[in-house]
Amino acid sequence: MRFTLFPFLGLLVTTIASVSLAFEGFQIESFTSYPVDKPVRQLKIISTADTELFAPLVLAFQQKNPQIAIEYTTVSSSQLMQAISVEGAPFDVAISSAMDLQTKLANDGFTRAYRSDAANLLPEWGRWRDHVFSFTQEPAAIVISPDAFSGLQIPKNRQDLITVLRNNPNRFKGRVGTYDVRSSGLGYLFATQDARTSETYWRLSEVMGSLGTQLYCCSSDMIEDVASGKIAVAYNVLGSYALARKDLAGKIEIIAPADFTTLMLRTAVIPTNAQNPDLAGDFIDHLILSALTEAGASYYPFPKLVTDTSATFLRPIRLGPGLLVFLDDLKRRRFLQEWEAAVLQ
Amino acid sequence: MSTPVNSSGSIKRRLSLQLVGSAAILATILFVLVLNFARQVSEQSQDNILIASATSILDSTSIRSGEVSVDIPYAALSMLGNVSEDRVFYRISAAGVFLTGYSDLPEAKQQGTEQQNAERDRSFITTQYKGESIRIVSATRQLSVLGQPVDITVSVAQTQNGQSETLAQISRTALILGLGFFAISAALAIFAARSSVRPLHRLAVSVSRRGPKDLRPVQSPVPAEMIPLVASLNSFIARLKTSLTRSEDFIAEAAHRVRTPLATVRVQAEVVLRRVETQQNRKALKEMIRTIDESSRAAGQLLDHAMVTFRTDHLERKSFDLADLVLDSVERMQPVAGMRDIEIVMEACDPGQILGDPILIQSAVQNILDNAIKYSPPDQSIAINVQRQNGGISVQISDRGPGFTGNDNARLTERFIRGDNAADTVGSGLGLTIAKEVAQAHGGNLSLNNRSKGGGACVSLYFPF
Known part of the structure; x- marks a missing residue:
């Protein structure tokens, strides 16, 4: 166990990490059960969020509803899509950072509508069709190792990063990392949104490609490798994960690029196959209230939803059918070709 | 007597319904x-x-x-x-x-x-x-x-x-719009219906409020659509007035023409009576004179009534003292009362100026006094009270006669109607009619009562100041 569990976590927690269970077709990363003494009902959650990071939200829900046993399954965002849309796995809540895939689930009719007072607290852009509900707002950040940058100016934006990488090829050769957008749903979302926003993305990708970029599946691995000094820079890392690693203070530095910082909304949907849609609704209310109210401040592990997005360098990704564009097969193939040409030189 | 008028429904309601219907x-x-x-x-x-x-x-x-x-x-x-x-x-x-x-x-x-x-x-x-x-x-x-x-x-x-x-949102808005439009049009429709019927209503009120003798044409302006109706009404009133005047004139003329020859016949009859010796003939002549008296009295009252009708139509008002007028009338009637040993007692005599036509009022008082003397038994007294009351002045004339039977006092004041118990007494049935018309022409009234103590009739005339 890498993280210190919260002190009130007195319940028995079973975690099966990194095991692919054969009973279902989709690949499971971990499975955690949060049992209770006298379970009356059970809530099954499928999620892309790390178990350790997400646990406080589950436990806070169980404190309010002590008779509900919870099963928490983590998967990659593409496997989540597979589980819900292809296999119709009976999960009550699906939580993912891949907004585009969540939107596609809702658009293609794999989710249920849900309306509540709590859901109405969300701003217009924080929900879509009463099917997709956001509860975090997480930046795509640049994470660097301060040691690796000693004697160099810490880059503030992408242009700075390009310059510093170009000028010091020997120092950074093989020591830059980013998502493998071919396998990571979130990485693909960040990359496509970056490409949509600015040409700088392609120039940066080419520079990173020329240095021999390491490709990662997940933010947490990138953070680990930056902290250990294996790589010097990781681009498009989930800022929330980096911020949560208080234990790595000093070993990593988190930079929100000043030219533009893409903001991802972590979202929850209720699949049509949910066995307990009412419980699922309660859980979504709990997520939203935790994100928006003072009461949630003590345990809420993510950056809060900021309703004021007037800061011009913040580029929140908007929910809506536009997200379907880069999921189009032809469009995706085209994008990956360009990306491979840039990154895998 | 008013007969019920057949109704074909209300214009106001029909108009309102039509307008509200079209608004809907x-x-x-x-x-x-x-x-x-x-x-x-x-x-x-x-x-x-x-x-x-x-x-x-x-x-x-x-x-x-x-x-x-x-x-x-x-x-x-x-x-x-x-x-x-x-x-x-x-x-x-x-x-x-x-x-x-x-x-x-x-x-x-x-x-x-x-x-x-x-x-x-x-x-x-x-x-x-x-x-x-x-x-x-x-x-x-x-x-x-x-x-x-x-x-x-x-x-x-x-x-x-x-x-x-x-x-759905637009249809809600459209529904509210439609309902609002309907509500406003309905209110306007009802208002329009009311205001268009108002002149008709005003005409009806002004016609029905008129006194029975008021036969002036309608003068107030009316909407163009009502001009034919009002013109016909005015011409109808004019014809009615002419017709009434003609018949009143006729009656007065007839009475006048009858009265003069009657007086001549009476004088002749009295002259003949003095000459006739035969008891049987004398009785027949006396009966004849009595009948002539009755006829000439009736003719006189008819004339009186015609005079009252004419003067009340063109009432002249001047100020005079009612008490003086009553005393004067008593003076005039004294000889007739004396013949039957009847005493006329002035019990109260409050002075009071009123505005009116003294000739008419004198006629009214004399007719009542004449009735009292006629119906009063001999050797009895007639009491007269002139008193201020209720912002006016009243003249009460009380006798010891048979009084009113109380069956239909109201009808007694109609023309040619006489009391159930008056068959033995000479009379035309016009006296109380004249008194009532005079009182009403002056804004007052006539009331008929029986005396509470000792029996007899009590007739009061009341005039406001």
């Missing part, structure tokens, strides 16, 4: 029109944005190294999300072969050949897909692949929830 019809038409218009506009705007989306995708198609390449612009689908939160589907095919998108999405069929000449064909259908009603737009463009023309068809579809939500 107009409001409904307004509602339907607004709703239809809104539906057209919202359908049109959805079609427009679908066309824009399909066109922008079509524009992104090109031929790259002999293959159809599609690069869907981000805005092509995100623009659909800006308008409503509807589900979006699309399908791109080249020469009928599915390229990308939702492979099971139907294409809107091309309609007819007349559209084929356009460079890009567009067609629309509304159909069911994934359990929801969707609107599909298909647009086609021809590209040349290796010298062969290939039709690229882009279909973009959207569910219609946002549209129906907008429509």
